Amino acid sequence: MKILVAVKRVIDYNVQVRVKEDGTGVVTDNVKMSTNPPDDNAIEEAVKIKETGRAKEIVAVTVGEEKAQETIRKALAVGVDRGIHVKADGITEPLAVSKILQKIIDKEKPDLVFMGKQAIDDDCNQTGQMLAALLNWPQATFASKIEVKDKSLEVTREVDEGLETIEVNIPAIVTCDLRLNEPRYASLPNIMKAKKKPLEQINASDLGIDTKPRIKLIKVEEPPKRKAGIKVASVAELVQKLKNEAKVI
Amino acid sequence: MSVLLIAEHDNKEVRPFTLNAITAASQIDQDLHVLVIGHNADAVVKFISEVPNVKKIIHVDNEIYQNYLAENFTPVIVKQSENYSYVVCSANTFGKNLMPRVAALLDTSQVSDIIKVISPDTYLRPIYAGNAFATVKSTDNKKCITIRPTSFDPAPTSGGSAEIVKTDAAEATTLSKFIKREAVKSERPELGTAKIVISGGRGMQSGDNFKLINAIADKLNAAIGASRAAVDAGYITNDHQVGQTGKVVVPDLYIAVGISGAIQHLAGMKESKIIVAINKDGEAPIFSVADYGLEADLFEALPQFLEELNKLNTIQK
Numbered sequence: 001m002k003i004l005v006a007v008k009r010v011i012d013y014n015v016q017v018r019v020k021e022d023g024t025g026v027v028t029d030n031v032k033m034s035t036n037p038p039d040d041n042a043i044e045e046a047v048k049i050k051e052t053g054r055a056k057e058i059v060a061v062t063v064g065e066e067k068a069q070e071t072i073r074k075a076l077a078v079g080v081d082r083g084i085h086v087k088a089d090g091i092t093e094p095l096a097v098s099k100i101l102q103k104i105i106d107k108e109k110p111d112l113v114f115m116g117k118q119a120i121d122d123d124c125n126q127t128g129q130m131l132a133a134l135l136n137w138p139q140a141t142f143a144s145k146i147e148v149k150d151k152s153l154e155v156t157r158e159v160d161e162g163l164e165t166i167e168v169n170i171p172a173i174v175t176c177d178l179r180l181n182e183p184r185y186a187s188l189p190n191i192m193k194a195k196k197k198p199l200e201q202i203n204a205s206d207l208g209i210d211t212k213p214r215i216k217l218i219k220v221e222e223p224p225k226r227k228a229g230i231k232v233a234s235v236a237e238l239v240q241k242l243k244n245e246a247k248v249i
Numbered sequence: 250m251s252v253l254l255i256a257e258h259d260n261k262e263v264r265p266f267t268l269n270a271i272t273a274a275s276q277i278d279q280d281l282h283v284l285v286i287g288h289n290a291d292a293v294v295k296f297i298s299e300v301p302n303v304k305k306i307i308h309v310d311n312e313i314y315q316n317y318l319a320e321n322f323t324p325v326i327v328k329q330s331e332n333y334s335y336v337v338c339s340a341n342t343f344g345k346n347l348m349p350r351v352a353a354l355l356d357t358s359q360v361s362d363i364i365k366v367i368s369p370d371t372y373l374r375p376i377y378a379g380n381a382f383a384t385v386k387s388t389d390n391k392k393c394i395t396i397r398p399t400s401f402d403p404a405p406t407s408g409g410s411a412e413i414v415k416t417d418a419a420e421a422t423t424l425s426k427f428i429k430r431e432a433v434k435s436e437r438p439e440l441g442t443a444k445i446v447i448s449g450g451r452g453m454q455s456g457d458n459f460k461l462i463n464a465i466a467d468k469l470n471a472a473i474g475a476s477r478a479a480v481d482a483g484y485i486t487n488d489h490q491v492g493q494t495g496k497v498v499v500p501d502l503y504i505a506v507g508i509s510g511a512i513q514h515l516a517g518m519k520e521s522k523i524i525v526a527i528n529k530d531g532e533a534p535i536f537s538v539a540d541y542g543l544e545a546d547l548f549e550a551l552p553q554f555l556e557e558l559n560k561l562n563t564i565q566k
Contacts, residue, residue, distance in 0.1 A: 016512065017380040026381055038494075094349065095358045120493070123376055124361045129319065129349035138320055138424035141346045144487075154428070159342040160441065160496075162488055165428040166318065178494050179480075179487055214358035218371065218384040226519065229540035231531075235553040238525065238543050243561060246523045246540065248445070248502040249469060 001055045003046040004110035006101055007039040007075055009068045010121040023219040035071045038116025040183035041176040045146060046114050047079035048181065054148050057081050061104055063088050063097050069199060076194035077186035088204035088211055094126035096211040102134045103207045117142050117175040128175035138168035141175040251280035252335040255326060256297060257343045260290040263297060265442055268403035270339040273396040275302040276366040277335055282307060284329055286322055288315040294413060301409035311418035316427035323350045324419035330355060340395035352393035359393040360385060364400035378493040378516035399499040433488045440472040440489065445502045448474030448491055452507020452528065452547055456484040461551040462506060468558045474498065476508045492517035507547045510535030
């Protein structure tokens with residue numbers, strides 16, 4: 001079995017994001033970037049499946065600017081076999097990314113495609129489902145447990161009401177939740193070895209995909225600030241304020 | 250130029266967020282039609298037909314829709330969407346799973362999780378977990394939009410009499426199969442819609458200590474939330490998680506106990522009307538969003554809190 005993992009480079013989740021003064025976006029210069037957190041869970045799950053002997057090869061793919069290949073190198077350092085970097089500048093919307101991934105999948109013919117359930121920059125939560133639609137494959141989104149069977153996967157999904165279990169035929173797309181597993185760290189020797197693993201570069205334009213955004217970004221602004229609150233001295237004062245001032249209890 | 254909204258339901262009842270999505274959808278276009286896909290869901294159809302904002306219901310009844318699967322629902326929605334300019338549903342796990350599958354087949358770049366309708370093609374949506382708001386304009390002819398339910402009031406549910414039209418099912422999927430859904434049963438209100446939420450964080454120190462939170466929740470008829478740190482530490486199950494990767498809640502009163510206020514947590518609760526923070530670290534970021542902050546040891550503050558609430562009730566009697 002072959003597993004393809006799609007990863008995205010985003011602003012690190014510990015960074016306090018700041019809006020640019022001109023309202024065109026958020027500040028990314030000199031800001032720490034890393035792999036989108038649930039994409040790390042996708043990589044980890046693929047590596048775990050390979051360790052059980054059920055997968056022969058893992059390929060990581062990313063779409064983005066030159067530096068996006070850092071996320072591929074990081075994936076290679078924790079057990080991914082080779083990488084593909086599709087170069088694209090500017091905003092690539094999930095629809096364009098899923099069309100690019102479809103082209104890669106036509107060529108690579110993986111049995112499973114894993115990725116994070118959502119990217120923490122645009123918070124779209126679309127790419128996996130769109131890719132599944134374009135390929136006419138089943139989708140198992142928000143996966144918190146994956147059981148590999150002969151020709152299918154049994155996937156536990158985190159839904160609003162609790163947990164849902166579905167069975168999807170292989171080939172399938174799985175989008176991973178943070179609780180699927182605990183991503184491992186790369187060891188220094190493996191980081192060195194990863195530098196020798198193959199990383200292919202392709203231009204998005206060479207794939208014949210129009211990546212021009214369909215959604216016009218008019219402006220980006222700071223969310224409205226909450227007005228400063230007060231500190232209360234005691235529980236009794238807190239309860240009185242909630243009852244008499246805020247009138248919420 | 251009308252709008253097609255996909256209802257979420259369990260064949261017996263409409264899921265409440267559908268009503269919030271109806272409010273948003275009717276702000277996009279008044280000619281609002283609702284698609285109900287299910288099996289023996291007549292009660293759902295009748296309920297929605299009485300929502301005044303709804304002009305027409307398209308009802309697809311077939312046993313293959315007994316349980317919701319995106320692979321099964323998508324062909325019906327794509328077919329029905331021919332006559333509409335907008336396809337809309339709520340941005341909870343139902344809509345998040347379903348809508349992109351529809352949008353890709355319509356070759357539309359979806360606009361996710363909108364919190365405001367600025368004009369029929371322009372919307373406000375949070376990005377970076379609510380740390381920035383983006384105003385976006387869709388240029389696609391047919392638009393696919395998901396609605397953040399907590400940003401819109403639920404639509405009124407009486408006085409309407411929408412026309413009901415039945416239509417045929419699409420072919421059943423062979424790609425995927427529903428196995429089971431384990432709903433978390435609780436006597437308490439649902440986290441996503443509760444008027445009062447009390448949440449515990451890593452400061453609770455153990456799952457057992459959540460009994461202090463439970464006692465207050467019982468008193469206030471509140472839902473119980475938690476930070477990701479508390480969930481990861483195994484104090485409480487993940488369906489209680491509030492934050493960027495959990496649930497977004499907008500109650501009248503949110504009480505954060507032993508929660509420092511990481512960016513991810515704030516993203517899930519900072520739109521609450523009144524926020525209370527109880528934390529022994531006076532520098533904790535949670536105090537920057539709290540209307541009322543109490544710098545105290547929660548193990549002393551929570552029993553006192555319960556005692557004060559009990560006193561209130563005595564006065565009221």
